[in-house]
Amino acid sequence: MPSFPGDLLDGAHSHGDVLLQVAAHSKASVRQAVERVLEASADWRVRWRIDGFRADGRADGGRALSRNPFHFTEGFGNPGSERETADRALVRADQGEPAWAVGGSYQVVRIVRLATELWDKDSVEEQEDIIGRRRDGRWLDGTPIREEPNFAADPAGKLTPLDSHVRLAAPDRRNPPPIVRRSYSYDRGDGDTGLIFSCFQRDLAKGFEAVQKRLEGEAMAKYLLTTGGGYYFVPPPGDEWIKALT
Template identity: 45%
Template structure:
């Protein structure tokens, strides 16, 4: 679809977004108080939802190539995306179509689509700032294409993208419903480059959820209630273009775990590689997952090896405090590969103020750690998560476009 046809399709999506729900909330959910839908975070705000919140039970990460032509069509696309995200995160009954029109909704959530705690988090890749839309001068200062690290086996079909969406909700059908709806209403402006479904395990027995290696994942995140720490580590720096205020950088890494090999490694060796107890999540010199490892009392790594994941990732010295990241990861399961091996692993995600100062510094410290023998990164990208939508007249990327 090209020219006026695509523009009219996107304008139609905007109209559908404005009238996309005639009532909000879910009558079906209200009838069953034993299983209420989770309350979604507010859609409007300085920051997008899905950054500070813990990963939800079900998720989809989808990267898109923008096929809109020119800045006007890109603006239509971003408005349509904003309107659909606003409607979907609010829930409700879709507007009635004309007699001969297709249904306004896929129907997989029933006639009164619950919000289901849905979050829609949108980011843009470095490739969006090429010469197609005249945005080169607006490129976030630290936004580049993801580099290749030692041990990577990157597949170009699973890397990068002009735009990325991270959808999260309590239920699989909620995120799939949102993905289908967004793709339907933006079909003339963008198309999927790659997508992967994720899930987060329930805490077992408590505390931080586990990854598919059996270890708790994301224990040492910075405190999201500490505004000073978030301004220092997560939100866009003051030297960025003015429009980026309220945004952040997102790194996504698709990491296959070679679980058949991992499952044949003895538990003591596994724990030495991570530096934590598998059962409790505690550092090997502690009792609880929230205990701080005492590296100063163990300078030669007798208890927690110097090569362990936690010691390499976060040495807990003043020089590395500024490289901390906010991890927001989920697990994936893609079945089996052509050789009959299980294809599962981690949709690693993190937010930070500067992916080079933070993520890349951590990644470089992890080079040649023992865990590299059991993982194989194959995709992902660097993205800038757009500032939040302030009100009903605002839209995603407005400052970037204007």
């Protein structure tokens, strides 16, 4: 993963040969699974690890929602159907990728420290202007949550500021960015809290990188510090790819 403007990547918490993401409904299940994996891979060196959680995790219209450390609900901009999720996230046969990669996905992980103390000094209205949605997901121009706002009718950004997160991340409401986000919150104590931002895409340049570039200079930038993470590839289900690689 390259270093983007404003990043302060710590090599000890970035990159690595293999990413293992263990998720479950309870901490105990995760701990148990991690222990077993570590036992079974004693000759592997753990480069970095981080614990995450999804506060108030719930499903709504096919989308997984959760509340991030800035008190905002995340997940609305994700696709609501399996078909659209696959379309954005999975490598297609006509992309010029090797056959074993088709049906797999590029995963971006970014450990983003959030300046929650600074953020909490702002009023809720100021925070909502920075995100471009209300905390509960409603649009600032009054458009219902599950419908698309009309940014073109607000060219000066009077209702939804031009430098707000959603307006920069997804300006063209008919062509949403081809990424599927699935982030976790983290809390390492001593005020080190933030997001383990994670997203899946079939193409890194058209997906994460295009959005990340548009977000340069967003109003939220001063509250974020990316300190680690990396780019990984999630192989397709089944073991065809193992056969192809060995």
